[in-house]
Every structure is written in C-alpha cells, then in structure tokens.
Amino acid sequence: MMKMESENLIYLKKVTQNIFSNPTFLKMYKKDAYYEEGEASAIIIPDSLDEFVNVVKVCIDKKIKFLVRGSGTNYTGGTIPQDCIVIVTTKLNKIIEINTEMEYAIVEPGVINEQLNNALSKFNYKFTPDPTSYNICTIGGNVSENAGGPNCLFYGVTHDHILGLEIMLLDGTIMKIGSLEGFLPYNNFKSLLVGSEGTLCIILKIWVKIIKKEENIINLRIECKNNTIATTLIDSLFSTGVLPNILEMIAQPAIPDKEIAKHFNSILLLRFAGNNSYVEYCKNKILPLIISRECEYEFFDEDIMYVRAKLIKERKIQLSKLTNIKPKQYLTDCVVPRSKLGDILTFISELSIKYDVVILNTFHAGDGNIHPTILYEDNEKERRILSKVKEEILEKCLALSGSISAEHGIGIEKKDYLSKMFNNHEIELMELVKSTLDPYNILNPDKIFKWGDFN
Ligand SMILES: Cc1cc2nc3c(=O)[nH]c(=O)nc-3n(C[C@H](O)[C@H](O)[C@H](O)COP(=O)(O)OP(=O)(O)OC[C@H]3O[C@@H](n4cnc5c(N)ncnc54)[C@H](O)[C@@H]3O)c2cc1C
Incomplete structure (x- = not known):
C-alpha cells in the first residue's frame, strides 16, 4: 500500500482533522464505477468549503498530487487514484440559495442532483440535467463530466444549465466565471471547464439555471x-x-x-x-x-x-x-x-x-x-x-461520424482511443491547456492524456 510522505501529512493535518489513511478508508476510495482499481495515499473529507480550499492550498504549495471526488459514480475511472490524495466533496452539500425570481440556484459541489430537485420541487421548479445516477451523483461531478441524462434531449446537457462557477486554479487563485451577476470576465471559460473531468480546476460553487416544471x-x-x-x-x-x-x-x-x-x-x-x-x-x-x-x-x-x-x-x-x-x-x-x-x-x-x-x-x-x-x-x-x-x-x-464518448468522458477508460479521434496536433493543444493551468500536473494527473503517465 502506498503511504503518504509523513512531511506532507503533517502539513495537511495543520488544516484538516478529516484526513484518513487507514486501510479500510483507502479501500473504499480505490475505485469508482469503472472496473479498474487504484491506490489512494490518503482520503480527505472536508466539512466546509473553507477547509476544502485550505487543503487544496497545501496541495498546491507542496505539490502534492490530488483528485477531487464527488460520489464516484463516473464510468471512466475519472476518480481512480494513482498514489494521490482523494478529496471527497460529499459533505460540501449546502444549497446556498434558491432564487425563483431570477431562476437560479447556488450550490456547493457536493449537493446531490436529487437533493437539489427535491428542494426545487417545493417551488414547482427543477434543475433539468438528470443522469440516471441522479439520486447519488453530485452536481460538482455533473459539471466536471458535463453529464447528460434522459431529460437532456429537450433542454440540453449540464453545460447548458450552468450559469456560473466559483473555481480555484492551480496557482491558488479563486475566481468566478459566468454571467450571472452582470458582466463577469472569463465568461467563455465555462465551455472549457464544464466537462474537463476534474483535470483543470477545482469547483467550489455552482450557479445553476432552474426552470418551472411543465404543466x-x-x-x-x-x-x-x-x-x-x-x-x-x-x-x-x-x-x-x-x-x-x-x-x-x-x-x-x-x-x-x-x-x-x-x-x-x-x-x-x-x-x-x-x-x-x-x-x-x-x-x-x-x-x-x-x-x-x-x-x-x-x-x-x-x-x-x-x-x-x-x-x-x-x-x-x-x-x-x-x-x-x-x-x-x-x-x-x-x-x-x-x-x-x-x-x-x-x-x-x-x-x-x-x-x-x-x-x-x-x-x-x-x-x-x-x-x-x-x-x-x-x-x-x-x-x-x-x-x-x-x-x-x-x-x-x-x-458513422459519431464520437468515442457520449456523456461519460475519457478518464482512463478511453485514453488509448483519444488518438483515434484527434490528430497529434489537436491532442498537443489540449495538453497545452492542461499544462498551462496545471504546470506541475498535480490535479488528477493520470487522466485523459497519456502525457499524464510520464509526470
Ligand atoms: C447507474 C449509473 C447511471 C449513470 N447515468 C448517467 C447518465 O445518464 N448520464 C451521464 O452523463 N452519466 C451517467 N452516469 C455517470 C456519472 O453518474 C456522472 O458522470 C456523474 O455526473 C458523476 O457524478 P459524481 O458525483 O459521481 O462524480 P465523480 O464520479 O465523483 O467525479 C466525476 C469527475 O468529476 C470530478 N469532480 C467532482 N467534483 C469536483 C469538483 N468539485 N471540482 C473538480 N472536479 C470535480 C472528478 O475528479 C471526476 O473527474 C451514470 C453512472 C451510474 C453508476
């Protein structure tokens, strides 16, 4: 079993009590809905967004590899750890605001899709993207995978229902993107980040579009x-x-x-x-x-x-x-x-x-x-x-002019097939985005690109 370097553990313990490295915990987080398994070096389950941010800051500062996990229902191995820390968002589950007048809600990343819809139901509203795993998956996971679902045919996939995000970049910057509160810069970043499979940024808060239920x-x-x-x-x-x-x-x-x-x-x-x-x-x-x-x-x-x-x-x-x-x-x-x-x-x-x-x-x-x-x-x-x-x-x-992934992403499952769909230059451009936003390759390092394997 991989053990986290004791020095890093000491740094992390300064900002969180919620760190676990006993074998039972490590076993629980070694896989997701994909069939392979990995090995986590420690599991952290923050109680609050502040704690989450502080943990990530330590990881950035000390160049500790980590991945963020919601409920671990993704099918492509996106949360399988390869000797990295797993930070779990399931306790970051507050619905911060529901605003029916302006038709949006603000949620923490660990809010379960169904939890939000139950809350919206009281106002006769709904959040449309509904992966079949809706009763267990998190909105943070939906955003990261750009999840689809049965209802997405008419209304569009998760991307179309995200108004804004509060994110943390790998240089420690916290910023808002999107257009909810008047004009905000970096609006177009949304399309880059929604569906980036937990490899480009850490999602802290999500502004979602809500719509009235049909008559x-x-x-x-x-x-x-x-x-x-x-x-x-x-x-x-x-x-x-x-x-x-x-x-x-x-x-x-x-x-x-x-x-x-x-x-x-x-x-x-x-x-x-x-x-x-x-x-x-x-x-x-x-x-x-x-x-x-x-x-x-x-x-x-x-x-x-x-x-x-x-x-x-x-x-x-x-x-x-x-x-x-x-x-x-x-x-x-x-x-x-x-x-x-x-x-x-x-x-x-x-x-x-x-x-x-x-x-x-x-x-x-x-x-x-x-x-x-x-x-x-x-x-x-x-x-x-x-x-x-x-x-x-x-x-x-x-x-047949389709794609190797519909809604589950690439993760580790389809890494080897990326080159069937994109040429070298296109893949290099995608890798350039990753290496620009995550120069030390510490966030979910081994996913999507083969490049991740060599860092
Ligand atoms: C029975 C079943 C049915 C499913 N049906 C569908 C379906 O209909 N449509 C569909 O699209 N998918 C479906 N899925 C796949 C999966 O449920 C979705 O991809 C879902 O969005 C994943 O949410 P999660 O909370 O489990 O995220 P996880 O699996 O925990 O994580 C998914 C990705 O998001 C990243 N991530 C999570 N939170 C954050 C954060 N705060 N910041 C940065 N990165 C983060 C992770 O690193 C990972 O890369 C299904 C899965 C199962 C098991």
Missing part, C-alpha cells in the same frame, strides 16, 4: 418487434418536427443465438411535456407512426426512470433463464448521429455473433448515445475479447 406530462411505452422497427420509428418521429422531452431505448439485446434473440423486443420510453395543447399535438403526431408499425403501446403515470429500471430487471431475469449469462458487465458509452442508430445496433448484433458475446444496450436514444454493455467472465481470454469488441464499436461510431 402537463404524458409518458409512453412502445414495444417494437426489433431494433430496426424501433429506430425507424424514431427517425420518422423526428421528421414530424416533434421533440420529445425523453426518448430512452432498451434495445433488443445482441445475442449470438438468433432463436433466443427472438424472445426479446425493443422498447422505447417517451415523455412529452408542456402545455396541454402541445402535449396533445405530440400525441397525435406519434400515434399513427406507432400503429402503422404494429407496435404495442401504453400510456403510464409512473416515473419513467422507475419503469426503465423495472424493465431492465425483468429483462435480466428473462435473459438469465434463456442464456448462460456471464456474471460481469462492462458498460461503455459512445455516440452516433441519431439517424445512424439503426446502423450501429445492426453492427453490434453482428459483433455479438463474431465474438460470441451478449451485448445489452439501454440508452438515451434521442441523443444518439449508446451504452453497449458487454457480458463477460473475469478471465484473461474474455477480457481480451471485451477490449476487441469495445474497440470495434468505438471505431464504427467514428466511421
């Missing part, structure tokens, strides 16, 4: 015989000009045995929200499309994410009865233009036969995001197959 909502579940019918239904829906608030897909799984695959169908979950006449208009547009494809449908009142979770569970039970289901799941995320969803799903079906693997896929279809989830046994041979399947999927996404 009326309809939820719709559509069952199609296969993925092709489902994706052509999606295409024709968008060609009517209608934009659903939510469009999730639980695809027919890619199963090598075509006879077994026939037991599964393709499910779409949709929500339309707005005033009564708009919702009625959407309903009238979509129903003929469903009926002409002989799909089954039903309207439902339950929460759409609850229905989604229930269906996934049912499907897994059914799948386990029909196939020799593998115990491990590897979820990766990538994106294609929405009109290419049919192509990528067909390709994934072909891959499942080529490599004899089952691949599940539940995703924000409206955004063209896919989440191929490969089932595997944890052994050398299957891990090799897994990475081959993943690589072929990412390459196909690029060939």
Whole structure:
C-alpha cells in the first residue's frame, strides 16, 4: 500500500482533522464505477468549503498530487487514484440559495442532483440535467463530466444549465466565471471547464439555471418487434418536427443465438411535456407512426426512470433463464448521429455473433448515445475479447461520424482511443491547456492524456 510522505501529512493535518489513511478508508476510495482499481495515499473529507480550499492550498504549495471526488459514480475511472490524495466533496452539500425570481440556484459541489430537485420541487421548479445516477451523483461531478441524462434531449446537457462557477486554479487563485451577476470576465471559460473531468480546476460553487416544471406530462411505452422497427420509428418521429422531452431505448439485446434473440423486443420510453395543447399535438403526431408499425403501446403515470429500471430487471431475469449469462458487465458509452442508430445496433448484433458475446444496450436514444454493455467472465481470454469488441464499436461510431464518448468522458477508460479521434496536433493543444493551468500536473494527473503517465 502506498503511504503518504509523513512531511506532507503533517502539513495537511495543520488544516484538516478529516484526513484518513487507514486501510479500510483507502479501500473504499480505490475505485469508482469503472472496473479498474487504484491506490489512494490518503482520503480527505472536508466539512466546509473553507477547509476544502485550505487543503487544496497545501496541495498546491507542496505539490502534492490530488483528485477531487464527488460520489464516484463516473464510468471512466475519472476518480481512480494513482498514489494521490482523494478529496471527497460529499459533505460540501449546502444549497446556498434558491432564487425563483431570477431562476437560479447556488450550490456547493457536493449537493446531490436529487437533493437539489427535491428542494426545487417545493417551488414547482427543477434543475433539468438528470443522469440516471441522479439520486447519488453530485452536481460538482455533473459539471466536471458535463453529464447528460434522459431529460437532456429537450433542454440540453449540464453545460447548458450552468450559469456560473466559483473555481480555484492551480496557482491558488479563486475566481468566478459566468454571467450571472452582470458582466463577469472569463465568461467563455465555462465551455472549457464544464466537462474537463476534474483535470483543470477545482469547483467550489455552482450557479445553476432552474426552470418551472411543465404543466402537463404524458409518458409512453412502445414495444417494437426489433431494433430496426424501433429506430425507424424514431427517425420518422423526428421528421414530424416533434421533440420529445425523453426518448430512452432498451434495445433488443445482441445475442449470438438468433432463436433466443427472438424472445426479446425493443422498447422505447417517451415523455412529452408542456402545455396541454402541445402535449396533445405530440400525441397525435406519434400515434399513427406507432400503429402503422404494429407496435404495442401504453400510456403510464409512473416515473419513467422507475419503469426503465423495472424493465431492465425483468429483462435480466428473462435473459438469465434463456442464456448462460456471464456474471460481469462492462458498460461503455459512445455516440452516433441519431439517424445512424439503426446502423450501429445492426453492427453490434453482428459483433455479438463474431465474438460470441451478449451485448445489452439501454440508452438515451434521442441523443444518439449508446451504452453497449458487454457480458463477460473475469478471465484473461474474455477480457481480451471485451477490449476487441469495445474497440470495434468505438471505431464504427467514428466511421458513422459519431464520437468515442457520449456523456461519460475519457478518464482512463478511453485514453488509448483519444488518438483515434484527434490528430497529434489537436491532442498537443489540449495538453497545452492542461499544462498551462496545471504546470506541475498535480490535479488528477493520470487522466485523459497519456502525457499524464510520464509526470
Ligand atoms: C447507474 C449509473 C447511471 C449513470 N447515468 C448517467 C447518465 O445518464 N448520464 C451521464 O452523463 N452519466 C451517467 N452516469 C455517470 C456519472 O453518474 C456522472 O458522470 C456523474 O455526473 C458523476 O457524478 P459524481 O458525483 O459521481 O462524480 P465523480 O464520479 O465523483 O467525479 C466525476 C469527475 O468529476 C470530478 N469532480 C467532482 N467534483 C469536483 C469538483 N468539485 N471540482 C473538480 N472536479 C470535480 C472528478 O475528479 C471526476 O473527474 C451514470 C453512472 C451510474 C453508476
């Protein structure tokens, strides 16, 4: 186990009592939702923003490597430590202000997405970005990953809902960026920092846009015989000009045995929200499309994410009865233009036969995001197959004008694939931004760039 140098520990203990280095604590923070593990040298869980700032100042001053962690739900290893300190924000969970007149809220970075929405609900308001992990992930994590979510189809991803940030740079400067309180300089920094995966700055406070909840909502579940019918239904829906608030897909799984695959169908979950006449208009547009494809449908009142979770569970039970289901799941995320969803799903079906693997896929279809989830046994041979399947999927996404990451970022998971999407010069420019803002490479040092490995 890595031990923090005792001198650094002494400096840190001068500004925090909340520092832990016993094996149980270190174990708890050695991984996130990605499957690899790292090793932290110490864990710090500050009680207040002041304590957070003081800890970071010591790290900067003494050039101690560290990363900031919210709830650790990211899927790309963004909070896996490689012999660095992990500073956890979960106690920095104050909602500082809710201002419905000016339609914003100010939160500390450790506020849980659902916590903010529960507080806003009393005023009939909401914060729209809603990653499926909404009940555990932090707003600081949402900003750092530029998280998407089911509701982002209509309203845009996290970036579009951030009005301003208070950040700390790696020279110790604390500054506000954004345009909430009149003109503030550095406004355009927002686009650089939102989605920078905890590598460029430390987020201290967040000004988020809040919006009124819609007057009326309809939820719709559509069952199609296969993925092709489902994706052509999606295409024709968008060609009517209608934009659903939510469009999730639980695809027919890619199963090598075509006879077994026939037991599964393709499910779409949709929500339309707005005033009564708009919702009625959407309903009238979509129903003929469903009926002409002989799909089954039903309207439902339950929460759409609850229905989604229930269906996934049912499907897994059914799948386990029909196939020799593998115990491990590897979820990766990538994106294609929405009109290419049919192509990528067909390709994934072909891959499942080529490599004899089952691949599940539940995703924000409206955004063209896919989440191929490969089932595997944890052994050398299957891990090799897994990475081959993943690589072929990412390459196909690029060939279809998509991207190697939709909403989960690069972290350590996609480091090796960055050069498939960007040329050397482009990567060097990104590294230049990192080395300018973090010249000693102490903040989340080994993420995104291979460059981080050599510092
Ligand atoms: C079941 C499940 C469903 C998910 N669904 C979605 C989804 O629908 N859409 C989606 O986009 N993602 C989804 N995710 C991924 C993940 O939940 C999101 O990326 C989320 O935003 C991460 O929040 P977190 O608090 O867990 O952050 P963490 O995982 O702790 O951290 C994420 C990144 O943010 C950085 N960071 C955190 N706080 C700060 C700070 N204060 N200052 C600087 N850097 C910071 C970290 O260093 C790290 O790089 C899902 C994950 C799971 C497990």
